[in-house]
Amino acid sequence: MNASSQHRTGTTAMALEIEALSVFSRSQTLVQDISLQIAAGSALTLLGESGSGKSLLAQAVMGNLSPGLQCSGALQIGAHRSQAAAQSSRHALWGREIGLLPQEPWLALDPTMRVGQQIAETYQLVGQPAADSQNETLRATRVRARELTARALRSLGLQAASHKYPHMISGGMAQRIAFLATHAAGAPLMIIDEPTKGLDHERRAEVLQLLRTALVDRIGLLTITHDVWLARALGGQVAVMLDGRIVEQGPAEQILSRPQHAYTRRLLAADPANWTQRIVPTLEADEDRAQDDDAVIVRMQDVAKGFGAQPLLSDINLAIRRGEFVSITGPSGSGKTTLGNIVLGLAQPDRGRVQRRTGLARFAMQKIYQDPTAAFAPGITLRCALQDLLKLHRLGRQELQTMLERLRLRPGLLDRLPSQVSGGELQRFALARVLMLKPALIFADEPTSRLDPITQQETLQLLKEHAQANECAVLLVTHDRRIAGHLADRELALHLN
Known part of the structure; x- marks a missing residue:
């Protein structure tokens, strides 16, 4: 991570600080008084029911709320501090300082481009230093981007998808492709919304390994998920949201093993791992x-x-x-x-x-x-x-x-x-x-x-x-x-x- 994209509280480099953030419309408050911190190279996982405000929080951090919604509070993304209400001031950070993998992978992919081309373009234009005007340097940058793309696709067994368009691949493949395209930007803060939904255990393990690699690279991760297995495997911090508020927050091992709030206990009890199993032909x-x-x-x-x-x-x-x-x-x-x-x-x-x-x-x-x-x-x-x-x-x-x-x-x-x-x-x-x-x-x-x-x-x-x-x-x-x-x-x- 570049020194310019960090700031320090004591001796700890912070990727993200959220201070008293709220999201509201004219008629109601949807997210209320959220304060969170994510250190560089650390994970914070948000758990909570659908509609509790997790994705709205991510959109507010990005400065990408829907028309009719406003936010208040303050944000620090690396070295960039802004009032939450000044959403447009964070748009310049997209890609290079903060990356977002949305809940619907199709929203992260261009339907008119082959998936390998999309990943390579991100490596070339965002994830690497821009090439100068000399053709040879530009050519070398493109070659390097293609090499990185091929390596990334091989890491998830997606080589065959490189020349396909998004509509030609499964939802699970689209999810992994979108992750690779987001990760290619190399932003020091990544917001990832439901990265393992619809994936089998093997593919979930591959995504987990990618997230762990990002942590080793000192990238801060804000992961929104319903997958208790992923929250447990990522470690770091866990925050549980209900009705737009954080009701419980702390180290993942503590929250997931000894939950204090009644809603957290219900959430963990309802995980399929705890369901009654029958012998099915x-x-x-x-x-x-x-x-x-x-x-x-x-x-x-x-x-x-x-x-x-x-x-x-x-x-x-x-x-x-x-x-x-x-x-x-x-x-x-x-x-x-x-x-x-x-x-x-x-x-x-x-x-x-x-x-x-x-x-x-x-x-x-x-x-x-x-x-x-x-x-x-x-x-x-x-x-x-x-x-x-x-x-x-x-x-x-x-x-x-x-x-x-x-x-x-x-x-x-x-x-x-x-x-x-x-x-x-x-x-x-x-x-x-x-x-x-x-x-x-x-x-x-x-x-x-x-x-x-x-x-x-x-x-x-x-x-x-x-x-x-x-x-x-x-x-x-x-x-x-x-x-x-x-x-x-x-x-x-x-x-x-």
Whole structure:
């Protein structure tokens, strides 16, 4: 870290100091009186429920709050001190002094550029000293940027993604690519919002190693996560937020082992690691060759799918029955989302047969997207989107109100755009919209990846109860086999080809 980007309190170089920061609108205070410190080379992890203000705090530090929101307090980022209200004064720090990996990886990636090019450009223009005007020096800088990019992609097993566009890679891959692009800038302070959501254990371990490498490089990390495992593994400090306030703060080992606040205790108790596990029958992809069965909604026979010369799925045989909860597990890139899309008819197999029950209504099969922003038009409010649903399907307003109450979604959120609520809140709105249709089959693609443990447990229980009450089949994609073991009737395990 450059000496110019540090300041010292005593003998400790500080990457970030937040003093009495609050975020508010005309009608309410959303984040209240937050004070935090992060030393260079240290980690501070924010835990708390969806909508508690964690991402708003990050946006305030960046100086990037949505229109209509203001903040107060003071900030010190390296050597730069500013009043929190002067948001534009921090824009010049973006990239070189402070980096942000947003909760939605698609927001960090340019859809028109290949992912390798995006990482290399960051290395070249931000992460290295700017080249002078001599062509040879500029050429050397580009070569060095490409070398660093190739090394970074290899470190996460993402070499094959280098020449792809963002829409061609999975959500888990996009998350890791966005992390690499953010890390390439080399900023002495990084704010990372949910870096492990939707990743299997192996990929989570890779992200953890990258974060630890950043700490060794004296980068200060402010990590926002629902992943208790990550908070424990990172160490450093932990702060727990509830309703816009910090209710408990201290060393990670102390907070996560001996929590004092009742909410922290509930949060840790709801972690999937503490859920009751059942023995769930596990199928290999070619084992489910069911005979004719009136309860079958979708049957896949010898289905195969690939992309170009790369095989993805092969010899898939699966029967999904009415009221059944089937989980699909497997590492990132094993084809879980593609399999679900084939079930719904959103993708076609290269060979094999997919039979769907005849007589199903047009909206009888529904998808809950891993990325909830993909499910909503960005320019209309959530109220408008849900009112359109009620009108089109002749549903009652009371039914919507009951569903939102069950999902703990405040009525005031309805007047916001999808981009103005947290990822966890938007994920629950997407679930509410699907459940109200009472479909015959729901393909739920990591439906709680953006939720804290308490809300995740409540939401999955609602999904399970809905499926049982309405004889709705659920095809659940999850990287967490503990969730599969708690909820599923059967588990289909996919493997990398």
